[in-house]
Amino acid sequence: MPNRDTTPSDEHILRLLQSERTYEQGFRLLVRAYGKPLYWHIRRLVLVHEDADDVLQNTFIKIYRGIERFEGKSKLFTWLYRIATNEALSFLESRRRQQATSLDDGEDSLVRRMQADPWFDADGLQRRLYEAVARLPEKQRAVFNLRYFEEMSYEEMARILNTSVGALKASFHHAVKKVETYIREQSG
């Protein structure tokens, strides 16, 4: 979530976006306020910086085109995270389809891409953690990331992922077990 002490309020951003004259200023403020949290959310889903950058830009292009569809029924933050999540999952899905035609293993491919990323320099336990995360099914990875890395409340996660709190808790519990099992096996 963006730091509310240093970033403009959602109301201010939305007010600027309502006028043609101030639209660009409003959009700049939106990118400034939400660029960082959305990047990290996307990066932990797609795991490679270059891919995260692409997906982030696509996300902001969608937001730019479709901001008038934001009806204010949810928080702006929730709406933006939903777009970013969908965009990242679509990206991973299209990549998986490409890999299916090239007979490549999706999970291993993602791990290899992550290890080849010059911006991935984790080692030891941290490295194994990210490898385990890369092996999680995509939706479960989204749940694990929002809870473990972003420490988001289950209620907020439910609004973003359109799932019940109970289902999210169960999904996180299973994800933690899978990650731990992988780490144990690799540390073995």
Place this chain on the structure above:
Amino acid sequence: MPSRKWKLIFESKAAKLQAMSTEKDDPLRDELAQQGSFLPTDASFRRLRVPEDYFADLEERILQRLSAEGVRRPSSTASRFRLRAIGRWAAAAAAVSVLGFWLAHQQRVSADQKAASAMELNTDDIATYLLTRPEMVDPQELSAVLPVNSWMFTPFDSTDGALSWELFLRDLSTEELDKLNL
């Protein structure tokens, strides 16, 4: 030295309090502890690297890409926001109008009910009332406006006697007329 001792005690207490408050505000750690998980929760462990100044020029790069791809902000953005606001006002105005019509209808129904209760007086009652008060309406004028079945009240000394007789006789059957032997 006593002041140094107190300083150490104070620092130790402060550290304990800070640790307690940190523990309270870490629901993730509590949740993982309940699961018996060994996953660490300190932020540095979870961090990934990103190019320097990546976020500094993010908005410029996104705007450049929007421009390069010719992505235009929907021209209707402002008007859609405006339309939504107008829509809300229109809905409110419609609701007020419906309420107004309903109240007016209720009043009209009430007036109609009063009129209906007045209509319960039949024409005979009205005719009787008026005929017994010649000072209010001239009987000649009254006979001209009253319904046909009220003309029986037309006095026989009317100047237009033929019409009165004709109307008077109209209700009689042929046999009755023969018996009258006129």
